[in-house]
Amino acid sequence: MIVGVLGPAGSYSDKAAKGWMEKQGISDSSSLLYYDDISDTFSAVIEGKTEIGIIPIENSIEGSVGITLDLLLDSDVTIIGEVVVPIEHCLLSKGKMDDIRVILSHPQALAQCRQFIRTHFRNVEIRTTGSTSHAAKLANEFEEMAAIASKESAEAYGLNILMPNIQDRKQNHTRFIAIRRTDSETGETNTEDACTHKTSIIAYIGNDKAGSLYELLGEFAKRDINLTRIESRPSKRSLGDYLFYIDLEGSTSDAIIKDALYHIESRVSMLKVLGSYNGYQLDS
């Protein structure tokens, strides 16, 4: 199985991909292909260059990864799995704290360490990179650069860990999804130690009237279906016009979920079922 992921090696996405592959019993990590950004990973799946893409979708401090939500709406892909990874950002450099003039990292990582940066640095330049591991690779070239990345990246790119665990909240987890092209048959190969089973959908109500969201959610409530996430995201059609991203417990193979989605379909302008899948939690 060929798996595409945000790279280079040492990114948290890389860690998520290896963890998910291990849970699936796929031992050959040589089937990992690295991409410069999240949209390239989606494209690799859609163009058939990789069977699976491992994509960050939500972080416990910073919330959803917007580009992922947008690409899930626009791309013909299906979610077949999920893996939650503990995130421990470190400040990495070849130089010392006083040498640092530039801090590099992925925008999500910078946002998760916003307070740390404000507290420890006054006149540094912040530069964004496509991934935390790309930041570590660049920081290897100049002593005045520091990267916010994983301890794995420190080893991979010969950097010192100036400060470990620098994110603004010690509890920091990112949820990654495993996606495949919708017309492919690739599926999970192992569900043994899965800890969650959920279905993700996108709904666009369209005809905005009082109670329309209440009625949509009521189709789940009256069937005792538990929602684990609901998020409104701009439809990009006009200000105040939203899509709803909803995760719920259960599978589309369950009659009760099928029945709920059948009734919701008549209440909305658009309903996209992203997939039913198992979730895994990595320990570290």
Ligand SMILES: O=C(O)C(=O)C[C@]1(C(=O)O)C=C[C@@H](O)C=C1
């Ligand atoms: O840059 C990486 O290492 C990634 O895997 C991307 C990413 C993200 O997009 O959220 C993943 C986990 C962290 O939240 C920080 C960055």
